[in-house]
Amino acid sequence: MTHTAKLVVRSYELDSYNHVNNANYLNYLEFGRMEFLRAIGFDYEGLIASGYYLYVTHIDIRYKASARLFDELSIEVEPIKLGKVSGTFHQVVRNQRGEVCVEADVSWGCVDHSGKPSKLPDNFFVDGLRPEIKA
Amino acid sequence: MTHTAKLVVRSYELDSYNHVNNANYLNYLEFGRMEFLRAIGFDYEGLIASGYYLYVTHIDIRYKASARLFDELSIEVEPIKLGKVSGTFHQVVRNQRGEVCVEADVSWGCVDHSGKPSKLPDNFFVDGLRPEIKA
Amino acid sequence: MTHTAKLVVRSYELDSYNHVNNANYLNYLEFGRMEFLRAIGFDYEGLIASGYYLYVTHIDIRYKASARLFDELSIEVEPIKLGKVSGTFHQVVRNQRGEVCVEADVSWGCVDHSGKPSKLPDNFFVDGLRPEIKA
């Protein structure tokens, strides 16, 4: 399943070249993942309250085309890997003309309150985290 | 040659978990590269004024340990590849205890005013951009 | 006329206390003003291209209630003063329960390419910039 969140580029996200600044794309990707987690019914705040924490371990991001003021961006999220204590999302940012601005793979890990890698507790697991089986 | 720039984590760079937010590390890395370019005598503003532009094409970043308020970070930059129209820096962010917070490879490309990949003009080239020969 | 723009609080806008960070409200206010200018047909990009620039000279902002993740905020803008080379907007940020999070007065000035205060050129003036006459 690919989930798509939408946003519009804001003036304060531009750099001196009138492009969205590199670091802001990581914010956009995080926004997309948070919307994805809400959409699949993942209780992120409950997880935190239970003493667990999901953190990002690795981001591989390719910048293809720059986004500009008022561009309408689609932030796509698709789970492509799921392990015991970690997983990976593939994310694509497209503009209103369908061009790819950014493509990224974002890996996460689950840790417990002491910071040790930990299995995501069963009661927080939701099916949407699982990559689709492509037969 | 590895160049090292220093900074101290500021309060507004923290997220809800009191860690430096993921996207802020890209800012730190950019800060490190800008300081590196100044140190090797690269005339970035002159390049822009001549109608050229260096943009980031790819970032591969691994988050190892989280940085916290008032941590003193070292941002290292080392050129590891240099092509005709592009190159790659290896960057490491360490805290005051020598622990690696973040490790990244950042690739850049040069484009002319029309946005086409272009050789970096000779008069802007400086030796510091070249990876060291390790024999 | 009061114009209202809407946005939803994003995870990366929170600080260590799970509140929207102070500085981010200035971003929200800027977003609201940009949407207002589009709504009244003000050609901001044309103005810049003609060598003029609107800059913010003064912000007086009162923080009343803190906004949190996923809050749906309304950013209101109302012109309350208009002079020859400057003006003031009154702005209010409300959450989905109608509570005021932030109230602000934001003053702007027009400068020409040399940075000198300048009358906003007639061809860029639009009626929406004028405060409503309250008789």
Add this chain to the structure above:
Amino acid sequence: MTHTAKLVVRSYELDSYNHVNNANYLNYLEFGRMEFLRAIGFDYEGLIASGYYLYVTHIDIRYKASARLFDELSIEVEPIKLGKVSGTFHQVVRNQRGEVCVEADVSWGCVDHSGKPSKLPDNFFVDGLRPEIKA
């Protein structure tokens, strides 16, 4: 007593006009206040751990001159008011030529864990919070 913290403008803090973006000055001011609190021995983290919280209630900021890449800024902080549950700092941001970029008054309030205005606990009070008596 006026305390001065120093910083250098970074590339990612610039907006499309090569000026430091308005909202970033609030970050600079926060940086200056945090450095001030450390300098006077105020235990901010201890206060938070005890269930209290200092929040900003009001900022009045005047933008005088714009800061640019690599400008060396001094962020001054001076307490000018102190009440039972609140206080005010006067802050000035100057560039390396001594010009004032920004001048601001920043008011804070103390709240307890329930969010109610509260006296700053005696054991956290330090003399440096008190405005100097100017006779």
